[in-house]
Amino acid sequence: MPQLGTLALAIALILAVYSIVANIYGARRNAPDFVVSARHAIWAMCAMVTIAVVVLWVALLRSDFSLEYVAAYSSTTLPTVYKITSLWGGQQGSLLFWTWLLSIFTSIAAFQNRRRNPEIAPYSLAVLAGVAIFFLLMLNFVTRPFDLLATPPAEGSDLNPLLQNYWMAIHPPSLYTGYVSATVPFSFGAAALITGKLDDGWIRSTRRWAIFSWFFLTLGNMFGARWAYEVLGWGGYWAWDPVENAAFMPWLVMTAYLHSVMIQERKDMLKVWNLALIGLAFGLTLFGTFITRSGVISSVHSFTQSGLGPYFLSFLIFVTLAYSALLIFRSKQLRSPAEFESYLSREAAFLFNNLMLVGIAFAVFWGTIFPVLSEAVRGVKITVGPPFFNRVNGPLALGLVALMGIGPLIAWRRTTAGNLVRSFAAPVIIGVSTGIVAAAEGLRQWYVLTAFSLAAFVLGTVLVEFRRGVSARRHMVAEAPAKALVNLVAKNNRRYGGYIIHVGVVVAFVGIVGSSFFRTEVKKSVQAGESFTIGSYTLRFQGLDQKDTPHMESATALVEVLGNDGREITVMEPAKLFFKRPQQPATKVAIRSTPFADLYVVLAGIDDSGQTATFEVFLTPLVFWLWAGGVLMVLGTVIVMWPNVRERAAIATALSQSPILTRELVGAEAGSD
C-alpha cells in the first residue's frame, strides 16, 4: 500500500508539470486541444493526490507502523476520529493535506473555467499547477509521507495530546482551506498580469473564491481561538503567538482586498492596489507556513517544525520577485482614468479602511519578525508578546471600527453636509448615549468607553441602513415589515450580508474588549466539601473521580456551582489528564458560558493524598459575544455567497429572449462567481 502512495505522488508531479506546459503552449499557440488536455491532467493530478491521501488515511486507521509517519503520529489506542485528524497532525501529512486541497481547488477552477475566460484561465491554471509542483516536490523529495521504517515498532508514539481535541480536528482544515483557496484569486491576478487582460474580469471571476477564502480564514481563526480557550487552560483565547499572527495577517489583507475590489468594480480604480493585495495575501499564506515549519521564530505551534523553512523561504522570495516584476512590467497598462471627486465619499472611506487594515497587518508582521531583527542587529534575543500587540493594535482597531460605521452610510462620489447629518444623526446619538450610560454605570477606562460607543455607533449605522431599505421596499411594493426585510436581504444579499458581517465583527470586538479589561481570577486550594467564591458564584469542591484507560489516566473534580441565593446552578467537571503515549499531562477545562460572563474552572493541581485540589477560576465578562460575533460573521458570509436566484433568472430570461446578449451576459454570470 505505501508504495501506491509514493507512486501516486510521483505521477501527480509529472501531471502537474505537463499541465503547465500544455496550458501555456495551448494558450500561446491557440491550440484548444492542449488546453483541454492540460485540464484533464489537472483532474488526473487531483485523483493521484486523492489516492495518496486515502493510502495514508488507511495506514493511520489500520495503525500500520511500518510507515514512519503513522508510527510518529498515531497509536493503537488513539480514538478513531483522531486517527483521521492525524493526517494533518504532523509535517508530511499536513503538507499532503495542503496539496490535496490545492489539487481539489485547482480542479474546481479548471471545471468552472472550461468555457469561460479562455484567455486568462490557462495561465491561471498554470500558476496553480506551479504552486502544486512546489508542494509535490516537497512531498516527493524532501519530506516524504510514505517513508518506511526498517523495524516497525509494536506501538506508535501517538498524536500530541494538545491536538486531541475536537476544535483541533476542525481548526487546521478550516485554516488550510482559507490559505489554499486564496491561491485561486492570486492565480487569476497573476494570469491577468501575464496576459495583460487587466480589466476587472479576473476579479469578477474569482469574487466567490476570495469570499470563500476569507470565510474559511475567519472560521480557522475562530476555531483556533476557541481551541486555545478550551485546551490551553489560561482563560484566554489569543496569545499573539507568531503562528496565530501568521493566520491573522492574510485575514486582514483579504478583508482589505474584499473592500477595495468594490472600488475597482464600481469605478475602475485601484487596479495596481488590488493586484498587490491579492499577491500579498497569498505571500502571507506562504509566510505563515514558513513560520510554522522553520522554527526561526519561537512559537507554541511547534507541532510540525522541521527543516522545510529554507524551501518555503526560497519559494516565497521567488513568488514575491516574480509577481512584483509582473506588476512593474504592467504598471503603465494598470493606470486608469480614475476619478476622485471628494474626500467625503465612500471611496475615501474605503481607502482609509484599507490603510487601517494593511496598517494593522503590518504592525502584526513587524511585531512577529522584530525578535529576528533584534537578534540580527543587536545580537540580543527579545520577546514581542501580547502587551506589544495589544497596545499597538488597540488604537488601530478603534479607527477601523469607526470606519466600519462611516463607510456604508457615505454615498459614492460625494456626500453633501445635509446628507451627512441625515445619515449620521441617529447612529451618533446611539453611540454617544451608549458611552454616557456606560460612564454612568461606573466604567472609567477611556478605551472601553470609546470602544463600546463606537460599537453602538456601527450597530446604529447598520440599523439605519436596514430601516431605510425596509421602508423603501414598503413604500414601493407595499410589503409587511418582516417580508420586506427578508426580501431586502434576499435581493441584495451582497450588501446586506456584508452588513451582517459588520455586525458580527463589532459584536466580536465588544467580546474582546469586555473579556480583556474585566477578567477576574481566583486561585484556591480546597478540600472536599469546602467552598470559595468568585463574583456572584460560590464553588463547592465535592470530590474527585479518577479513571484509568489504556489511552490515559484522568482525575475529574466535581465542582458544584451555587448562585447568590445559594441554589445550585450546575456541576462543573474540570479534569487533569495524563496521556500515556507520549507521557504528557494536560488539562480539561470546565466552562459555564452566559451572555454576561463565562465561569472558567481549571483543576490546577491535586495533592498526593487526593483530598486537596487547587483550582484556578476565571470570571470573564462578555467573552460569549466573541463567539456570537463569529457565528454572525459566518451567517453574513453565507448570505453574501448565496446564489442570487433573481439575478440568474434574469440572465436566463434575457438569454432566451436575446441571443445577441449572450456573450455579455455569460460574462456577467461569470462575474457573479
Next chain:
Amino acid sequence: MRARFAFGASIVFLVAALLFFLKNYSAESSASETTTNSDVFEGLTCQCGCGLTVANCNMPTCSFAVPLRHDIDGMIAKGMTRAQIIAFYRKQYGEKILSAPTTEGFNILAWTMPFIALMVGGVAMMVAVGRWHSPAPTEPKPGASPAPFDPELRRRLEKELEERR
C-alpha cells in the same frame, strides 16, 4: 488643493491621535496603585520554550513558570512593585524575559514603526489620490438646453431602483 490639505491634515491627526491613544492606553493598562501578580506574570515570558507569557503558560508542571509565579507572589507580599520585580528578572535573564520590547535604543523602532508605516501609507495614498482626475462641477450656460442625462448614471439609477424592489 483644499481637499488635499484636509486629507493630509486628517492623516496627521489620525496618527497623532493613535499615538496619544497608544500612550494613554499603555499608561492605563500598566497604571495600578497595587501590584497584582497577573500584572507581573503578563510582563514576563516563560522560558520553557512555550513562547507564552508566565501568565499564560499552561504546562501544569512547567519548571519555569510554576516556581516563578510562586516567587513573584512572595515578592508582592514583601511589597515589591511590578517595575522592581520585572527589573529583578531582567537583570537575571536579560531582555528576552520581557514580554514586550523596552522603549529604549533599537527597540524604539518596534513601537514606532507601525505608526511611521501608517503615516507613510497615508501620504502615499494622498499622493495617489492627488493624481486622480477630479472633474470640476460645471455651471450650465444661461439659455442652453439641459444636458442629456448621462446614460451611465441612468443605468446605475435603474439598477439601484431594481435592487430596491
